[in-house]
Amino acid sequence: MINFKRKTIVSLIGLGLAFAAGAAGAKQTVKLVFIGPLTGGVSANGIGGRNSADLAVRLRNQDPKAKYSYELVSYDDECKPNIAVQVATKAAADNSIIAGVTHYCSVTAVATVDTYHKFGLPVVVWGAVLPSITYGNKYAEVHRVNGTMINQNDVAAKFMTGMKYKKWVVIHDTTDYGKGHNQYFSEHLKKDGGQILATFGVTADQQDFTTELTKAKELKPEVIYFGGLTPLGVRIRSQMEKLGINAVFEGTSGIKSDAFIEGLGNKLAEGSLSFIEGAPWEKLPGGLFFTGKYSLQKYNEAPEAYGPFAYAAANLIIDAIEKVGPNRKKVTAELGKTKDRDSIVGKITFDDHGQNIVPLITKYVVQDGKWLVWEESEYGSGKRKLKGQ
């Protein structure tokens, strides 16, 4: 009997030691999910975001002080709402996944919020700008590190009317995303005294815009505003040239990608504008750290405009897990408390809807085949002029 007891104690101690040794050698693995458009017209942005989130995970895994080891699962939402709901459900139903860095496209982000809420999966949106993603409901699970299109279009309208432009033609795609841009831009522009001569809603996969643009040409706008994503932006800008329309091409954050310039060539892209939330991360110390680390990992694709947001979102989630452990409910609560957190896209503070309140919008212009921050471009310094200036 005594013998048996002793044996049990010895084996228990042994087991305990083994467990401790095991824990010290291999950390528990925690899974995160990344969802974005990995194929399709805007896949350049999706892949850039995926790589950036992956970078956050890799860097943390190299950190000996990290309590857990992280694994990033990535899914393709194809920028289509139906596919997005499928992959969101797949991720949310998988209990080993603790949190997600989700969606570039507004149509997919807004389609999936209910899924995340229902399954209790905390997510941080990294690129979609439609306001109702965070403000449409009050879901504790849904957060967003980037700003909304309201701020973006406010600045876009003020900036252009400030440069004495008066007449616009608006073209937007007829998804929620394009319609949102149209709505907020038009509201702000009217307030700032600009005039919209005509508004064209076009389908998101339309090829030929010559009819719309011929009509626009007749109205002689000074600026053509486009609310939509890169592929359409490339087609419209290119067909403007075909019809000899001499107007500024003013896009939104949706066209701020290297693919836009690549698709058009440097000459046609020159002088195109876009507006994006957050600090100009290239100029922040954290941003330099990010680009340096990103290039070290030898990804084949550029991080694109929203890569830094995906990186910041992944870091935010990992920090929360480090603090409260891999538990969806606790991570959700911890994310909700985010206040004045430094990140590579500036300070992050979530309001009660999980929305980051970033007052800062950065203006970009294409100069010699590169998106440059307006203030630092030759356009900003007055050396080059936009059309009609």
Next chain:
Amino acid sequence: MTLGLLSQYVFNGLMLGMIYAMVAVGFTLFFGVLDVIKFSHGDVLMVGAFTGLATYLGLQALGVDSALVQLLVMTLVATLSMALLGALIAKYLVLPLRLAPPLNTLLITLMLGTVLREAVRLFYPQGSNPKPFPRLLPADSLSFGSFTLRADSMILLLAGLAAIVAVHLVINRTKLGLAIRAVAQDAETARIMGINFEFIVLLTFAIGSGMAALGGLMNGLYYNEINFGVGLLLGVIGFSAAVVGGLGNIYGAILGGFLFSALQSLGAVTLPALFPGTSTAYKDVFAFAVVIIFMAWRPTGLIAEKKSERV
């Protein structure tokens, strides 16, 4: 509306119509000789455009810089390889099903279209992204008030016209054309007369698919961008154009192509004017709706086949 503006609309419409007509001619040729509908036609066009793009990139890699040489080689490679693809499709997918219900041919080519589309998407490097298509034609332009006439658009329009005229001449002025017409009219009798039926069918499919490749290249050169899904809508529009014009009739197909583009332009211009707040995205709805009305009015097409089937 000024005259210049009107000319601009008309010119845009002509350009679009030319591409539609080239697709429609293919549909009508296939239907003419075999009474089949080949739904993969639009995707053959897309594969043709991608073949052209790949050839261009290959030439770039080889250091061939002359735009003219690049253009000629691209056209040659794309047209010939699509002609071959068309003939292969006819030999292995369409002809074996000749005695089966026509629905089977329709289904099998519909599925083939999906296979072609997905193959480009998956196997072409980054095939799911839109690809910039090279600008190889001179970009000079002339402005007449609000009408801008560009050299490249003009060249494309003329090239399309030349291709259609060439097909027309082949069919109406050569022995081969005579054989094609004979097969179209009555395959059995044509055989008795010593015409190689299979060869003629393959040839017709090759001609139609070569036209599709040309259409694809024109589309790429005009918009300077191609993507894997471009053939889907073009296929549907080309097919509708062929049906409206009268399946089996080449002039009908051309007429149908231009009619469709005119309807689209008309829809885009008038809809928002008539119903404020309508987006121009409804122009396709408008064009297809009118096509439906046309078909109710003239079920056999605008230019119907002269002979009627007798039982």
